[in-house]
Amino acid sequence: MLALGLGRWQLSRAAEKENLQMALQAQKQLAALDTAQIEQKLQLGQTLQLYHRRVLLQGRWLPEHTVFLDNRQMQGKPGFFVFTPLQLAGTSTTLVVQRGWVPRNFAQRTLLPAVPTPTETTVVTGRLASLPSKLWEFGSGPGEEGASRIRQNLDWAQYSAQVGRTLALVTVIQTEASDVGDGLQRDWLEVGGSIAKHHGYAVQWFALAGLIAMLYVWFQWWKPLRPLRPVATQHHEDTRA
Numbered sequence: 312m313l314a315l316g317l318g319r320w321q322l323s324r325a326a327e328k329e330n331l332q333m334a335l336q337a338q339k340q341l342a343a344l345d346t347a348q349i350e351q352k353l354q355l356g357q358t359l360q361l362y363h364r365r366v367l368l369q370g371r372w373l374p375e376h377t378v379f380l381d382n383r384q385m386q387g388k389p390g391f392f393v394f395t396p397l398q399l400a401g402t403s404t405t406l407v408v409q410r411g412w413v414p415r416n417f418a419q420r421t422l423l424p425a426v427p428t429p430t431e432t433t434v435v436t437g438r439l440a441s442l443p444s445k446l447w448e449f450g451s452g453p454g455e456e457g458a459s460r461i462r463q464n465l466d467w468a469q470y471s472a473q474v475g476r477t478l479a480l481v482t483v484i485q486t487e488a489s490d491v492g493d494g495l496q497r498d499w500l501e502v503g504g505s506i507a508k509h510h511g512y513a514v515q516w517f518a519l520a521g522l523i524a525m526l527y528v529w530f531q532w533w534k535p536l537r538p539l540r541p542v543a544t545q546h547h548e549d550t551r552a
Contacts, residue, residue: 332400336378343367344439350402353479361439361481368406368435368483374428376474379461385496390444392422392493393426394465396474397483400432405476408435409443409482411495423460427493436487442467443482 333347344352352361372395379391385505393410445464471478484499 339363339365339438341365343436345501346399346402347372349406350399350404352371353404353481358480362441364439364473366437366439366483368397368436368437369400370435371400371404372428373405373474374426374430376429376458377422377426378465378470380443380465381415381461381463383412385498388414390414390456390460391424394443395426395428396476396478397435399475401502404479405474406479406481406483407470407483408437409440410485410493411497413495421459421461426495427430429489433489435483435485435489437483437485439481440484441482442480503551 341364342360344367346368349361349366349368374395377393377395379393382389383392384390391413393413394407395408395410397408398404399406410426413424413426416424443465448509467478467480485495486497486499488495488497
């Protein structure tokens, strides 16, 4: 039955997120990776093993390549996620940092907020993550993607070509503000959250399946087997005098 299948699917989604949370907590217990360790693991192709690891990196921002991903929300408000490449100090590795969130100007939709960015070597604290998720968008014409600093999605190959460097296939979610006080919000959603929501949906689907089963039994089995009530004989005698 469809409702039972959907209920089991919601339970499987909840189990997946529970496993993800357990893996995340295990990664959080590990010591933060430094710049040299990150470069070594990337050279060994250990990308998947890096997800959710804490990092403490030194490097130099490439602010001229900062981009703003549109239609991203934080605390229920629409705005931009700010992405800036970071050239790791003393290495050839360039990581893209998800620096934080800023609201957009609805009066002037193409007006970008100023994001203070130091030019000297800086320290970035965060955790490693996959490439940014993509949102559904209408097809753009040739050459439109990458022509603006405001993007709906980020084409990694095209962005690498724009930066002029090979970008690592992981990103860094910055979790603490830098010394310059960039004004970015970093209330990131917890990975693997909303497990209770899936359990709630599963209960609803199972309840619906139970209701359908009860109605089926009632109309197909119980009701037809119930004895019919005798119909009272109507007398059409004329009782009038």
